Amino acid sequence: MKNYKLDTLCVQAGYKPKTGESRIPAISQSTTFFYGDTQAMADCFDLKSAGYFYSRLSNPTVAAFEGKVAALEGGVAAIGCSSGMSATTLSVFTVAGAGDNILSSAEVYGGTYNLFGTTLPKLGIECRFFNPDSSAEEIEKLIDGKTKMVFIETVANPAISVVDFDKIAKICKKHGVLLAVDNTLATPALCRPKEFGANVIIHSSSKYLDGHAAALGGVIVDCGNFDFKASERYASFNQPDESYHGLVYSDLPVAVFATKCRAQMIRDIGAIMSPQNAFLSYIGSDTLALRMEKHSANAAKVAEYLSKHPKIEWVRHPSLKGDKYHELAKKYLPDGQGGMLSFGIKGDSQKCALFMESLRLITQETHVADVRSCVLHPASTTHRQLSKEDLAAAGVPENLIRLSVGIENAEDIIADIAQALEKV
Ligand code: PLP
Secondary structure, eight states: OTTSOHHHHHHHTTOOOOTTSOSSOOOOOOSBOOOSSHHHHHHHHTTSSOOOOBTTTOOHHHHHHHHHHHHHHTOSEEEEESSHHHHHHHHHHHHOOTTOEEEEESSSOHHHHHIIIIIHHHTTOEEEEEOTTSOHHHHHTTOOTTEEEEEEESBOTTTOOBOOHHHHHHHHHHHTOEEEEEOTTTHHHHOOGGGGTOSEEEEETTTTTTOSSOOOOEEEEEOSOOOSTTOSTTHHHHSOBGGGTTBOGGGSSSOHHHHHIIIIIIHHHOOBOOHHHHHHHHHHHTTHHHHHHHHHHHHHHHHHHHHTOTTEEEEEOTTSTTOTTHHHHHHHOTTOOOSEEEEEESSOHHHHHHHHHHOSSSEEOSOOSSSSOEEEOGGGTTTTTSOHHHHHHTTOOTTEEEEEOOSSOHHHHHHHHHHHHHTO
């Protein structure tokens, strides 16, 4: 599968039936699996042979989706999780414990910001936020001997900023720190972070990968390109894991990060993807390449329209020539900049509400990145727990409206926006 192009991988990777088996992955709706002899099951427990024994650890339907996403991202292994949030949480727990710290871009999804800023510190893991536009010198000042991960989003939700991979990857390489990238909004159809230095890739597959708002899920992709063996920073990878028969993860020939994540974190915390959701996500992602093309083209047209509208204060979409991230998008997202855009209506929160309530085709939803266009006012919903200062640091002004442009006809989307703006 390695040499196939992305649109081929979307429909072919992750599952290959044997004679007489179902053409698409069957839903393996079973908690457990039958073994005729004790040694065969023991070998699975010892990771000596591959096999399913309990669906909290692995499941054939989930494995099909994991295999597809790993192939799309060019990774060596993937883990299907119950949500994007659990994927992020389990990735951090795989490398960091009490007393450690991680660095994160301040421009990350609100739920991630909350996890990093509020919940992780309660467990003794500090998060040091940085402005992704800061200089490399300013960012690397935050790294010390206890730093275990740098976390960024390819396209930030809802700031719609594009990260400068070269700058961040260089810092991570210099200090031997793992680079984790949330690639939810770009998807591998538009950007493959491994090519720009990512070591771990995270997805909320609830978004474009599924694409139909049908299945909550998350994925962790191990890019297989981090040398844990050479690093003193990651002692837990180089010492025997007494909870797993003394296994030294860095001795494994492949998928060191994914194996530790599954053997320790998935085992102890659960939060695995369900077979039903894996099935829906697998089928949904068949059309990822096609959908991302249309999402991107539609969003570029809508952004162009909004940028000329007298009631609009500002618009952010990296396709716009004047956009702050246009140059970075040309480098990292040359084939399309995705369906997410944000804009500010001239006026306050009330004007934002009036606009959104006047929409007829586009709906208000706490969701983004599926086939249907939808809007959200982050300051009063996903980001409502943030102070005015935190909102500013997260790149979310009060009048920001987030628009997830679907794959309807662009003229219909624009006509709906036009009639709603007339009422404002
Ligand atoms: N990452 C990004 C960029 C997101 O937009 C979201 C959710 O909107 C998440 C992670 C969290 O994913 P989930 O809702 O599947 O837990």
